[in-house]
Amino acid sequence: MTTAALPSPLARSLDPLPGESLAGYVLRLAQRQDRTPNAVTARIGLRDERERAPAGLNLGMPPEMLTAFAWACRLTEEEARSLTLADRLESLLAPDEHRRQDSLMPAALAAWISPGRTRWCPDCLRGDDGAGYWRLSWQVPWHYACLRHRRFLHDMCPVCDNPVGQGRADGPFGELVPNAAVADLPPDVCRHRPADEQPVCGHRLSVLDPYGPPPPTSDALAAQGRLDALLGLEGPADPDARPAMAGETVPLGLWITALHGVGVLVRASLGLPGAPDLGPGALNLATYLSLPTLDAADLRRQLHTSTPPDSATTAAALIPAAVHVLDASSHSELAERLAPYRDLVREHRPGVWRSWLRQYPDPRTKRLLKRHNRWTEMAAVARADPPASDLRGRHLAQRILPPHDLLLDPYRHLPVTDGCLHRVTNILLWQRCERAPRRADAAAALGYTDFDTVDGTFLRIRRALAGAGLTAQYQRTLTELETALAAGPLTDWAARRAALADWVVTDDDWDALQAALAPLQKREGRQPDWDLRRTVIGQNVWEDLTGSEPFASPAFRALTDTKARVRLRAVSQSFRFNVVTGRLPGFAPVLDAYRQQVAQSLADGPTG
Ligand SMILES: [Zn+2]
Numbered sequence: 001m002t003t004a005a006l007p008s009p010l011a012r013s014l015d016p017l018p019g020e021s022l023a024g025y026v027l028r029l030a031q032r033q034d035r036t037p038n039a040v041t042a043r044i045g046l047r048d049e050r051e052r053a054p055a056g057l058n059l060g061m062p063p064e065m066l067t068a069f070a071w072a073c074r075l076t077e078e079e080a081r082s083l084t085l086a087d088r089l090e091s092l093l094a095p096d097e098h099r100r101q102d103s104l105m106p107a108a109l110a111a112w113i114s115p116g117r118t119r120w121c122p123d124c125l126r127g128d129d130g131a132g133y134w135r136l137s138w139q140v141p142w143h144y145a146c147l148r149h150r151r152f153l154h155d156m157c158p159v160c161d162n163p164v165g166q167g168r169a170d171g172p173f174g175e176l177v178p179n180a181a182v183a184d185l186p187p188d189v190c191r192h193r194p195a196d197e198q199p200v201c202g203h204r205l206s207v208l209d210p211y212g213p214p215p216p217t218s219d220a221l222a223a224q225g226r227l228d229a230l231l232g233l234e235g236p237a238d239p240d241a242r243p244a245m246a247g248e249t250v251p252l253g254l255w256i257t258a259l260h261g262v263g264v265l266v267r268a269s270l271g272l273p274g275a276p277d278l279g280p281g282a283l284n285l286a287t288y289l290s291l292p293t294l295d296a297a298d299l300r301r302q303l304h305t306s307t308p309p310d311s312a313t314t315a316a317a318l319i320p321a322a323v324h325v326l327d328a329s330s331h332s333e334l335a336e337r338l339a340p341y342r343d344l345v346r347e348h349r350p351g352v353w354r355s356w357l358r359q360y361p362d363p364r365t366k367r368l369l370k371r372h373n374r375w376t377e378m379a380a381v382a383r384a385d386p387p388a389s390d391l392r393g394r395h396l397a398q399r400i401l402p403p404h405d406l407l408l409d410p411y412r413h414l415p416v417t418d419g420c421l422h423r424v425t426n427i428l429l430w431q432r433c434e435r436a437p438r439r440a441d442a443a444a445a446l447g448y449t450d451f452d453t454v455d456g457t458f459l460r461i462r463r464a465l466a467g468a469g470l471t472a473q474y475q476r477t478l479t480e481l482e483t484a485l486a487a488g489p490l491t492d493w494a495a496r497r498a499a500l501a502d503w504v505v506t507d508d509d510w511d512a513l514q515a516a517l518a519p520l521q522k523r524e525g526r527q528p529d530w531d532l533r534r535t536v537i538g539q540n541v542w543e544d545l546t547g548s549e550p551f552a553s554p555a556f557r558a559l560t561d562t563k564a565r566v567r568l569r570a571v572s573q574s575f576r577f578n579v580v581t582g583r584l585p586g587f588a589p590v591l592d593a594y595r596q597q598v599a600q601s602l603a604d605g606p607t608g
């Protein structure tokens with residue numbers, strides 16, 4: 001465009017204010033120039049080929065229009081561009097390099113932005129510390145609370161009950177300034193015209209509505225603060241703010257896409273039986289969505305991926321919930337946090353689920369959001385961590401020994417046996433420190449011989465953890481266990497298992513033990529079966545020295561009769577109890593000494 005075709009510069013122009021919107025700038029100019037907004041936009045070159053100034057200009061101006069507008073208003077092109085969303089929210093509207101005017105509108109709609117429609121903070125609009133003006137970020141549905149005034153942004157004009165910034169309630173893409181030909185209105189009024197022949201509403205939106213929304217919760221404000229730091233809603237973005245998803249830093253565009261996707265799923269779960277409670281902010285929409293009279297078309301429209309949250313308070317319920325999902329520290333935790341929403345939508349609103357899947361644009365997060373099988377993911381994540389310590393598979397006993405077994409306490413109420421829990425935990429730990437993919441190898445190395453049973457155990461634990469919503473917590477427990485075990489003195493339990501594979505109390509040892517124990521035995525009452533006692537002492541010493549499951553001992557393996565095995569288990573447990581609690585006075589020191597003697601012989605054995 002040559003200078004000849006440019007509009008002449010305004011004699012009295014204005015500098016844009018921080019974060020001002022193009023529509024707001026035009027309204028201030030109109031006031032200053034004492035013209036209608038329509039006359040102003042014509043004067044400064046904001047005209048498309050149909051001689052209109054459409055609301056879409058809030059998103060971005062075509063290059064020639066930008067040049068003309070900047071020239072007319074005596075602005076740099078950079079200043080001119082800063083009045084539009086594409087400049088401020090590049091990651092939201094134009095994540096790729098090829099930003100094009102005609103791609104802005106679909107991108108905006110996909111990001112829940114209805115060009116023209118705006119929220120507002122009455123205090124900011126009034127300008128309690130200087131100028132009041134319309135902010136660009138109020139057009140972004142991700143902006144639901146004013147952090148300066150700690151209040152929800154307002155959505156609807158309290159007088160005419162219509163969305164602000166749109167000429168008609170049902171017209172998403174109206175003019176840059178609605179009813180721009182109407183003269184003599186201050187910038188802060190509602191310009192909605194209820195019907196063709198009626199005057200515009202004219203309500204001063206900077207007047208605080210006493211019936212406006214309640215104060216936002218601290219969670220809502222915190223989530224708003226996060227978004228503000230990332231997107232730069234109320235000021236420049238924080239250069240140190242990093243968008244993270246499942247514990248990894250990701251590009252901002254991807255993060256926003258995922259946040260939007262999760263938000264859509266969270267919303268689609270509202271009103272379904274058993275849906276997570278998102279608090280009072282989501283109550284209206286939840287109630288509406290659960291109406292039996294709601295027709296299918298209405299429901300589809302309400303839940304469509306490009307339908308923005310119906311109010312700032314709904315946004316303040318949905319968005320923190322979605323942020324919480326993405327804040328998960330791992331992929332499996334993310335999947336677990338998402339599961340309550342996703343599973344409900346998949347089950348009760350299959351149509352919404354399918355169209356959501358079709359429209360969700362990022363394949364990587366989509367895989368994550370779709371995922372059914374959290375366990376596979378978890379095992380993969382467990383293996384993907386680099387070995388954090390010197391802990392190796394051979395340092396694992398068959399049971400998690402005290403005091404580390406306390407870490408398994410949160411899972412003891414699950415409908416699985418204690419033995420199962422220990423077995424699965426050890427196998428996962430083994431796979432993790434050996435970086436070995438095969439569960440069967442881990443089971444064999446740990447001396448669990450019955451692999452089919454072990455595999456069944458995995459299935460039971462996996463179901464129990466998923467049912468209780470504890471999969472992610474359990475994964476953290478694995479990490480804690482690994483750290484705790486690695487911190488202690490490392491014992492080569494695999495070597496001990498091998499050395500003691502066929503160990504029983506020898507005749508010589510037994511002579512000495514019996515000689516020491518017999519005098520401690522009470523003279524009156526029933527006398528012990530000393531042969532059984534020899535087996536039981538051998539069993540307990542073997543369990544202590546190998547850290548193994550009781551049923552793997554030579555004594556157990558020697559018994560084929562189930563009854564006899566149950567008896568041996570019961571007697572060795574009660575004998576252990578009686579020794580530890582002093583019901584067999586004086587036994588403990590003798591047995592401790594014996595155990596140490598056997599351990600010593602093992603330690604001495606290989607070195608001679
Ligand atoms: Zn404010």
Ligand SMILES: [Zn+2]
Nearest residue numbers: 157160190201
């Ligand atoms: Zn109004």
